[in-house]
Amino acid sequence: LRFNSVESFIALRDAVNTNPMILSVGESDEHIGWGNYSRPMEYNDIKEDVALLDVGHGYFETMGLQLIDGRIFTREFEQTDKGKSIIVNEQFIKDFGIEEPIGKRVVMSDTVPLYIIGIMADYFPYGTWAEIPPTAFHFVRENRLRFLTVKTEIENLKPVNEYLEEEWKKVIPNFPYSGFFQDSLMDEARQINENIKDLYIFLGFIALILSAIGLYTLVSLSIIRRTKEVGVRKVMGSSVQQIILKISKPYAIIIAIASVIGLYAGYKSSVVMMASIWEIYTDLNAYTFIIPVVLILLVAAASIGWKVYSAASRNPTESLRYE
Structure with a gap:
């Protein structure tokens, strides 16, 4: 009082x-x-x-x-x-x-x-x-x-x-x-912290959605170009699993490389960002990076998995007649 x-x-x-x-x-x-x-x-x-x-x-x-x-x-x-x-x-x-x-x-x-x-x-x-x-x-x-x-x-x-x-x-x-109440004196600081957190969650969500859309588009275009190749491989005896692995492997490598680069760049940029706002802040731990990578892998698998599976499961006769 x-x-x-x-x-x-x-x-x-x-x-x-x-x-x-x-x-x-x-x-x-x-x-x-x-x-x-x-x-x-x-x-x-x-x-x-x-x-x-x-x-x-x-x-x-x-x-x-x-x-x-x-x-x-x-x-x-x-x-x-x-x-x-x-x-x-x-x-x-x-x-x-x-x-x-x-x-x-x-x-x-x-x-x-x-x-x-x-x-x-x-x-x-x-x-x-x-x-x-x-x-x-x-x-x-x-x-x-x-x-x-x-x-x-x-x-x-x-x-x-x-x-x-x-x-x-x-x-x-x-x-x-x-x-x-004493807590009310810290409301402004807490509100700013919450706003910063919400902003970066929103930006991360948008980036994830755009990445999923882009990845799905790339896979779709690749499958369209390789439709006859898929049919030939099935005729030659390749299994659905082998075809899925063949089509998905380049994207898995790209995602792995991007994850490593993203982890390093994300760590550096996060430290710089936090240091520019707060003098004292909680250090980043392993879970800060493991969870996003797992989430990215799940989104990538969901984005391309169904498309690749449907292409690999397609009747080879239809694939060979595709123009």
Whole structure:
């Protein structure tokens, strides 16, 4: 939930803490997936802009962020954490090359010394379009609390959301309810991914249909030219299986060569395409290529199998009289 005033934030926070369906509540000024701000930080002559989020009590637990080392902000150390402590992600440690980071001092905006008290596992704030930025969490001042994050069991999502909306109307009756689900912040990224997937499935389907039509046409023309040859071979004692093998063999070789070339070209083009869209993506596995090849072989067999079989099974008398 996003608030315009601290007073409203505190009033609703105190109310929701009494609901047994709510597992935890987090406080923050910025929110993952919504936005952050950037500040230059320096460590051992390495200077880099860092994404910053001001967060408070309960935020890490509510958002399910994984603590790798150190500690999070606590009420016990609240006075020392204010203005002096930061929690950083793994990418922050890598970019600045910090060894044994807990307790190390970094400088923000050339003048503000901060001490690392914890390390969080990396996460993708807006999807996999860009590399994970070096990120730091700063303890939020109470007069800047804007986001209230609530965690509950999945089966309680609807009743908890309805409860929050009712409490909102009691506390802030003149403003529309601002609650949203965290998943909705990633809807755009998911929709783009789905659109890209659907586009390539459609293009692949069209390519498969056109290939089948082209292959069927080639086989039909070849059989028309070789009608008398088929009749002669049958008269000379060739079986249907031998004639099918004779006619199909050149196409099988062409399909095999095309499959090898297509696999290599498909792998290279897929890697280039994915790298141009996403910074992080799942590597291609063997099934990515085995399934299309099997599908192509089945379509090819269906395209030419019946035509070749009907030609090979034809009465040789009719074939020899064909003009």
